[in-house]
Amino acid sequence: EAGVVQSPRYKIIEKKQPVAFWCNPISGHNTLYWYLQNLGQGPELLIRYENEEAVDDSQLPKDRFSAERLKGVDSTLKIQPAELGDSAVYLCASSSGITDTQYFGPGTRLTVL
Amino acid sequence: QKEVEQNSGPLSVPEGAIASLNCTYSDRGSQSFFWYRQYSGKSPELIMFIYSNGDKEDGRFTAQLNKASQYVSLLIRDSQPSDSATYLCAVTPGGNNRLAFGKGNQVVVIP
Numbered sequence: 126e127a128g129v130v131q132s133p134r135y136k137i138i139e140k141k142q143p144v145a146f147w148c149n150p151i152s153g154h155n156t157l158y159w160y161l162q163n164l165g166q167g168p169e170l171l172i173r174y175e176n177e178e179a180v181d182d183s184q185l186p187k188d189r190f191s192a193e194r195l196k197g198v199d200s201t202l203k204i205q206p207a208e209l210g211d212s213a214v215y216l217c218a219s220s221s222g223i224t225d226t227q228y229f230g231p232g233t234r235l236t237v238l
Numbered sequence: 239q240k241e242v243e244q245n246s247g248p249l250s251v252p253e254g255a256i257a258s259l260n261c262t263y264s265d266r267g268s269q270s271f272f273w274y275r276q277y278s279g280k281s282p283e284l285i286m287f288i289y290s291n292g293d294k295e296d297g298r299f300t301a302q303l304n305k306a307s308q309y310v311s312l313l314i315r316d317s318q319p320s321d322s323a324t325y326l327c328a329v330t331p332g333g334n335n336r337l338a339f340g341k342g343n344q345v346v347v348i349p
Contacts, residue, residue: 158337167242167326167339168282181336216281226272227337229281 127151129230131217137236143205146233150198150219157194158227159202160216168216168229174200207237239264244327244340252348257314259343261327264308271303271310274326276342282326286312317347 130149138144150157155176160168171190173181176197185192189208194200204211214234218227243262251257259273270289274282288294288301288310300313310329314321324342331338 166341167328168337169339170336173336226284226287229283232281 129217129219129228131215131230131233133233134231135234135236137238138207139238140209141206143203144207144235145204146202146215146217146235148200148202148217148230150200150217151221151228154219154221154228155197156220156222156225156227157200158218158220159192159200160218160229162214162216162232164213171202204235207235209237211235212237240340241265241331241338242327242329242340244343246343248344248346250346250348251317253317253319255317257317257321257345257347259312259314259325259327259345260309261311261340262309263327263329263331263338265329265331266305266308267332268308268329270330271301272328272337273299273301273310273312274328274339276324276326278323314345317345319347319349321345322347 132147157174159171161171162168172185172192174194177194192202214232216232217230220227241264273286275285276282286299286301288303291303291305294301298315302311324344326342327340328337
């Protein structure tokens with residue numbers, strides 16, 4: 126069974142530029158999560174989807190971050206414009222239900238110069 | 239107060255010894271507790287979960303949960319160099335499925 130797929134794995138951009146990350150969850154997993162992980166810290170939830178509905182986006186900085194999960198499968202997380210402090214690893218995870226184990230993708234390491 | 243606290247610094251253990259990691263949480267309504275392992279540059283990988291008070295064993299790993307004292311621990315028996323990683327404690331505050339993570343504890347197993 127294929128795991129959670131994310132792309133790109135690495136991204137370097139200049140501040141004020143836009144950037145987008147893509148996630149394909151494990152087949153059949155209805156719940157999808159985006160996390161942010163800073164160096165030396167644990168992941169922090171940005172947004173959770175149940176199918177195509179964002180059910181928990183309270184930690185998403187909506188002035189510059191946006192996310193979508195069209196058709197309830199793949200998801201895209203966007204930052205526009207990026208700031209220096211956005212440099213981090215962006216992790217996508219999925220689970221088959223809200224009480225089930227979350228499986229993480231390899232992450233996208235973003236560097237904002 | 240942070241939702242999940244992992245305060246101890248890097249833990250160095252000799253190969254074959256027991257590594258002991260502790261984690262405390264603030265929300266008494268937390269219902270699910272997890273330990274993830276994260277190798278440097280990799281994503282977190284679930285190694286243990288526990289829902290009820292007491293011990294849960296899986297191979298060389300034992301998770302211990304004490305809801306009255308609001309702590310969960312992880313024991314790694316017969317530590318191997320491959321166990322060298324950061325171990326993240328995570329809980330679901332208030333019983334929902336939002337995982338709150340601690341900052342992690344680094345374990346270094348010395349051959």
